[in-house]
Structure formats: structure tokens, C-alpha cells
Amino acid sequence: MTVTGTLALSVFTAVLGSLEFGYNIGVINAPQKIIEEDYNATWVHRYGQPIPTGTLTSLWSLSVAIFSIGGMLSSFCVGFISEWLGRRKAMLINNLFAFIGGSLMGLSKLCRSFEMMILGRFIIGAYCGLASGLTPMYVGEIAPTSLRGALGTLHQLAIVTGILIAQILGLESLLGSEDLWPVLLGLTVVPTVLQMSLLPFCPESPRFLYIIRCQEHHAKSGLRRLTGRQEVGDMLAEMKEEKRRMDMERKVSIAELFRSPLYRQPVVISIMLQLSQQLSGINAIFYYSTSIFMKAGVQSPVYATIGAGVVNCAFTVVSLFLVERMGRRTLHMLGLAGMCICAVIMTMALALLDSVPWMSYISMLSIFGFVAFFEVGPGPIPWFFVDLCGPYVFLIFAALLLFFLIFTFFRVPETRGKTFDQISANFHQRSAGGMMDMDMDMDMDKPSTELDYLGEESIN
Structure with a gap:
């Protein structure tokens, strides 16, 4: 199956939303101290005294956490909005949230308003919640069956690339300075404007047009543009059969999804795979990485952390080429197994770090290995896990990874090459x-x- 220009343009345009999602995940961390100082300056300007420590902590925590709240609330609307407006139009209108949110954050310092910063983070979070559902939905529906896995991986690649770009631009020598941090946050409008400019040239999802809207003529036109073929009867026949089966299925409630044996297995598998991503410990790895790099004698540990981000991106590209050759299930198990081994090695290295100094280098290698296997298998789902177990937290992750590996082996079917x-x-x-x-x-x-x-x- 050849990749046409229209297909490439459509996928690239869609994953700009994923790039922006990743950027807004990573952008807030580097300039934390500088933004807190600005919050204090605003407070002094208003009230003539320094901001209380507890109030500053609360404002900063709200600035970070409200992003997730916005994303959580908007994610509940993905199904409704995508069927009401269509995939393409929904992405187009969603960009308004990103433009408004980015503008509020970028202007917050000029207007001396941390309220604008917090509101901007909430709105950009709402954008990311919708984008995280709309982007893979659109890409999965326009991608040919033989390329769906590889093109679907681009969603993850764009997220980790966005995180890496934010880490690099957040360096104090670039945009993470006292004067330029508003530019760092406001840059999120750039991919927004680009996506809004390109989306009108992308076709709507043919699967949506035929199955949801019953517009066979428009669906056929979209298939011709995406495939470059005039004869698309075989693809249309697949969608007709899928529509026929869907029309035969009765609507079910959330409770029935878990009660009915017909739906229970795919629902449980979906939940378990998501848990295997979120409980893998990848963010704990990044949490520990800075202190590990410092103990290893790295002069600027922030650059070593960026190096881990580079590994993150590089192995997402590796996964892009492997997913259709090895299959999703196989890669997922390979990633979980590799992460489990790295977590055990890291535990031993961290426990022996004080008595055996060269173990810090083993820890570094384990970090890079853990990140690499994560991108080969489970994929990046940002989530922060703070545990009081110190280095032994990775034994918890190792046990969880082993459990998810066994579950994937016995319960998850392969989907490579299937409609x-x-x-x-x-x-x-x-x-x-x-x-x-x-x-x-x-x-x-x-x-x-x-x-x-x-x-x-x-x-x-």
C-alpha cells in the first residue's frame, strides 16, 4: 500500500494536535521557579507584601493540576463531539481552545495575572483532552489496514517529540528565562495556527461519512483521495459489512459493558492495557533521573534528562517500523519484559549506590533501557507517581510489569493486518x-x- 500525498498531509496535520499535547505536558516543569517568582511579584504589586508560602504552593499546584482537570472533563465529550461535528471539523473547532489558552498563558506576565495563567492551563487542558481522542480516532479511520499500526504510532511519536521540544526550549539559555517564559508558554499557538490552516485541505474520515452519516458518495470520494485509486469498492465493501453489523448491534449501557460476556473481554483488555501504561513507572524514572545523573558526576543533569527524552523519541521511531512486522501484542510484551528487567536492575543499582559508586552508571543505563523499552511497548502516558519506598518503588513497578506481561500473553489477541x-x-x-x-x-x-x-x- 503506497502512502499518497493526501494521506501523508492528513496524518501530519492530525498529529500536530498530539505534538501540542506533548508540548503542554512538558512545558510547565522547567520554568517553575521563575514562574513562582513572577507570582510573588504580582502578589507584591497587588498587596504590598510577599506571597505566603502556602498560597504560592497552592497557586502553583493549581496551575499544574488544572491542566489535567480540563483534559479529564473534555475527554468525556470526545464521542459526542466527534459524531456531532465529524472528526475533521471537531479538530478544527478544538483549535480555538488552544488559541485562547495559549494566548492567556502568553499574556499573563504582561497583564500581571496568575489567574490568566491558571485559566489558560485549564483551557489548554480541555484542548488536549479532546485532541488525545480525536487525533488517534481520525488517523486510525483514514489509515489503510496494512498501515494502521505504523501510522497510529505517529500519535505517540508526536507526543514525545512535543515533550522533548518543551524540555529543550525550556532551558534557561533559550526560552526558560525570566523575560521569555511567557513566549515559551505562548508558543503553543504555532501548531494550532498550522493545523487550522491545513485541515481544510484534508478529507473527512470516509468511515465516519459512510457508517455514521450514511453519505456513500462523499465516503467514496474521500477514499479515492486518500488511496489515489479510482476503484475503491473493496474498501467500501468492508465498511458496508461493518455498518451492517453495527446496525444489528443494540445500544448498551455502561453497566452492560461489564455484565455482558460479549463486551466484557474487550473492555477489560482495554482497561488493563491502559493500566499497564499508567502504572509502568515511566514518570518515576524521570523523577529519579536528575538525582541519579547528579550522583554520576554529570555537571548539567538537565542535559542528561533531555538525553533520556531523545531516547524516548528515538525508540518511538523504532516502534513505528516494528509494529507492523512484529505485531502489537508481541511488541507490548517485549516492552513490558524489558522494562521489568530494567526496573529490577535499577533497584539493585540504586540500593548499592552509596557503597558502590560505579553503580550510578548502571542506574543511568537502566534508565535509558527502561525508557527505550517503554517506547517499544506500552507507549507514553504521562502520569506522576510519588512513592515513599525510595529506590524500592521500582520493585512495585517490576511486579506490575510482570503481571501485565502475563495478562497480555494469555488474554490480548493480535490485531496486525485486521480490519x-x-x-x-x-x-x-x-x-x-x-x-x-x-x-x-x-x-x-x-x-x-x-x-x-x-x-x-x-x-x-
């Missing part, structure tokens, strides 16, 4: 097989003809 409909049918088959086995266990005394009938009904 959305085939993936869904595979789950239905597994659920039906489980129900059939349950019926057979309960009814072993029934005649074989009746058992055959029950099995056939379960599968159908």
Missing part, C-alpha cells in the same frame, strides 16, 4: 466460545444434538 470488523468478530467469537463452554459444563447430561444446537446458537 475493525475482523477485530470485533474475533472478540465475539471468543466470548461466544466462552459461553458455549459454560453451557457444556452445565449441561453434560444433555443429548449431543442439543449440545450442538446450543453451541451453534452461541456462535451465531
